[in-house]
Amino acid sequence: MPQIELTQLQYTYPQQSFRLAIHHQVLSDSLIALVGQNGAGKSTIFKLLTGLLTADSGSIKINHQELSDLTPKQRLKLIGITFQNPDDQLFNATAQKEVEWSLSQVMANKQQITLKAKAALAKVGLEQQAGENPYDLSLSERKRLTVATVLAVDPLVYLFDEPLMSLDWYSKQMMTKIFHQLAASGHQIITITHDMDWAAAEFESLSVMANGHFKFSGTPKAFFSNRSLIQEVGLLPPKIMTIAEKLGDSRPYLSVEDYYRQHSK
Numbered sequence: 237m238p239q240i241e242l243t244q245l246q247y248t249y250p251q252q253s254f255r256l257a258i259h260h261q262v263l264s265d266s267l268i269a270l271v272g273q274n275g276a277g278k279s280t281i282f283k284l285l286t287g288l289l290t291a292d293s294g295s296i297k298i299n300h301q302e303l304s305d306l307t308p309k310q311r312l313k314l315i316g317i318t319f320q321n322p323d324d325q326l327f328n329a330t331a332q333k334e335v336e337w338s339l340s341q342v343m344a345n346k347q348q349i350t351l352k353a354k355a356a357l358a359k360v361g362l363e364q365q366a367g368e369n370p371y372d373l374s375l376s377e378r379k380r381l382t383v384a385t386v387l388a389v390d391p392l393v394y395l396f397d398e399p400l401m402s403l404d405w406y407s408k409q410m411m412t413k414i415f416h417q418l419a420a421s422g423h424q425i426i427t428i429t430h431d432m433d434w435a436a437a438e439f440e441s442l443s444v445m446a447n448g449h450f451k452f453s454g455t456p457k458a459f460f461s462n463r464s465l466i467q468e469v470g471l472l473p474p475k476i477m478t479i480a481e482k483l484g485d486s487r488p489y490l491s492v493e494d495y496y497r498q499h500s501k
């Protein structure tokens with residue numbers, strides 16, 4: 237399983253008061269939800285991991301390899317990202333070309349690129365839209381297209397920034413299934429999300445950020461059992477916990493299924 241190690245990592249945006257400061261943090265679970273209030277520093281971590289930003293100081297290692305020592309190609313094979321807004325990353329004339337462009341950054345064989353791009357589009361249910369301009373696709377389809385661009389390259393670590401935002405129910409189910417499949421096949425998936433219901437129900441672990449620091453890393457059960465920490469970092473528990481609490485039951489529940497399981501024993 238991939239392991240990311242952040243040590244004495246510091247970053248400050250020019251002329252901004254926000255400061256990211258991480259003493260030592262290891263991310264080693266396969267399915268991690270990165271959560272925290274707006275401005276906590278989640279996207280900044282992603283930008284540092286992908287090399288879009290360079291840390292002021294400190295180290296980022298994946299599987300004991302210093303990221304800054306890698307070539308851009310090595311880095312792309314190791315770590316892939318989709319942005320919150322698909323329009324920030326799509327620029328090719330067709331969906332097929334968009335995925336092929338990503339592949340061309342890491343491989344040269346044109347025939348293989350075409351085949352891999354087709355397969356990745358099929359994985360996200362866009363095989364029929366391969367010839368369409370990304371801007372003629374719905375927002376939900378454009379989000380899925382960005383996922384196809386990373387699936388095609390198949391890095392060891394996948395970073396998804398708000399992957400469910402603006403997705404319809406069908407696409408949400410599809411994404412969740414894809415994430416579980418990736419995790420089961422030895423990849424690491426780190427997902428920024430504000431959807432606590434989804435984070436609690438579907439993720440192996442939560443990494444919680446506040447004010448540029450990591451405040452918690454562990455299982456959703458452990459985090460949602462800690463009411464004072466939930467309040468301190470300004471997050472809401474899953475809705476099922478709020479309902480249970482209103483009924484006088486303050487135990488942590490991660491999903492409706494979890495509630496049902498515990499009450500049908």
Ligand SMILES: Nc1ncnc2c1ncn2[C@@H]1O[C@H](COP(=O)(O)OP(=O)(O)OP(=O)(O)O)[C@@H](O)[C@H]1O
Nearest residue numbers: 249250252254272273274275276277278279280281
């Ligand atoms: N390019 C930038 N220039 C200056 N300041 C920035 C820039 N990008 C982010 N910031 C600031 O850095 C802080 C952390 O931002 P970041 O985007 O990492 O937070 P986040 O946890 O991802 O928030 P959100 O959930 O809203 O996406 C915020 O105060 C933000 O305003």
